Amino acid sequence: xxxxxxxxxxxxxxxxxxxxxxxxxxxxxxxxxxxxxxxxxxxxxxxxxxxxxxxxxxxxxxxxxxxxxxxxxxxxxxxxxxxxxxxxxxxxxxxxxxxxxxxxxxxxxxxxxxxxxxxxxxxxxxxxxxxxxxxxxxxxxxxxxxxxxxxxxxxxxxxxxxxxxxxxxxxxxxxxxxxxxxxxxxxxxxxxxxxxxxxxxxxxxxxxxxxxxxxxxxxxxxxxxxxxxxxxxxxxxxxxxxxxxxxxxxxxxxxxxxxxxxxxxxxxxxxxxxxxxxxxxxxxxxxxxxxxxxxxxxxxxxxxxxxxxxxxxxxxxxxxxxxxxxx
Numbered sequence: 001x002x003x004x005x006x007x008x009x010x011x012x013x014x015x016x017x018x019x020x021x022x023x024x025x026x027x028x029x030x031x032x033x034x035x036x037x038x039x040x041x042x043x044x045x046x047x048x049x050x051x052x053x054x055x056x057x058x059x060x061x062x063x064x065x066x067x068x069x070x071x072x073x074x075x076x077x078x079x080x081x082x083x084x085x086x087x088x089x090x091x092x093x094x095x096x097x098x099x100x101x102x103x104x105x106x107x108x109x110x111x112x113x114x115x116x117x118x119x120x121x122x123x124x125x126x127x128x129x130x131x132x133x134x135x136x137x138x139x140x141x142x143x144x145x146x147x148x149x150x151x152x153x154x155x156x157x158x159x160x161x162x163x164x165x166x167x168x169x170x171x172x173x174x175x176x177x178x179x180x181x182x183x184x185x186x187x188x189x190x191x192x193x194x195x196x197x198x199x200x201x202x203x204x205x206x207x208x209x210x211x212x213x214x215x216x217x218x219x220x221x222x223x224x225x226x227x228x229x230x231x232x233x234x235x236x237x238x239x240x241x242x243x244x245x246x247x248x249x250x251x252x253x254x255x256x257x258x259x260x261x262x263x264x265x266x267x268x269x270x271x272x273x274x275x276x277x278x279x280x281x282x283x284x285x286x287x288x289x290x291x292x293x294x295x296x297x298x299x300x301x302x303x304x305x306x307x308x309x310x311x312x313x314x315x316x317x318x319x320x321x322x323x324x325x326x327x
Contacts (some may be wrong), residue, residue, distance in 0.1 A: 205291030
């Protein structure tokens with residue numbers, strides 16, 4: 001098996017976008033169009049070349065032959081896999097389906113990328129770690145997933161590395177946005193229905209906006225187009241998460257505070273959100289206690305400083321308010 005590169009290459013140089021776009025465009029095939037990240041990727045990838053974006057109804061990911069045919073029909077120069085099985089608890093009872101989507105599909109896409117010389121961009125998760133480390137996790141820390149979801153996502157990373165494809169893998173955490181299901185929308189729903197709520201306070205991570213993931217992905221494509229980020233045949237792993245890690249409890253309080261300030265009609269007040277332990281809220285799949293990701297490699301290679309999630313949360317709430325009001 002080819003290991004995922006852990007070496008730190010020279011920092012990537014990003015010229016002005018207008019300079020990048022004068023280069024030849026690259027055809028892009030995106031899977032997972034309608035998901036949180038996939039929806040935002042359509043915005044960030046479109047300037048880089050002809051984009052074919054497929055949703056679940058366009059291509060059945062459980063049918064590997066159909067998936068292979070779709071890739072060969074489009075013949076893209078960049079394959080972006082934003083599709084995943086993300087039902088963490090349900091995966092415990094559907095391990096075969098989770099493995100097909102999270103491990104076998106990335107492996108097939110990587111094999112197709114290696115065959116054609118395309119770049120593969122793939123997204124993984126903080127759940128590949130067991131959460132027992134005290135500090136933020138680096139890319140070269142040992143993985144030890146504690147759930148079916150985490151194990152299948154790690155298997156996906158390994159399948160990509162084994163294929164010998166030119167690939168970028170972004171591990172991210174606690175993704176949220178205005179589209180799709182996520183913690184922000186769950187808390188808003190519960191805050192409309194209840195006047196008290198228990199939320200786990202002993203799990204810590206970085207809420208990461210889907211919009212931020214998409215923006216960084218667009219920068220990665222720009223670097224690849226300039227030819228200064230990734231040599232052929234190398235799979236490189238990055239941690240991609242927003243700054244300012246918090247607990248689920250603190251995140252929930254911030255959501256309710258901002259939503260109330262923006263005029264959402266909620267029954268729940270921030271102070272009515274009670275902090276509980278993981279032991280008090282058992283789930284089928286074990287979650288990492290510590291999901292913090294060290295993004296130093298990404299920041300150095302891309303010349304970035306990862307921003308806080310808080311301004312993005314304000315924007316997501318604004319978008320949800322507009323949708324609620326029929327806009």
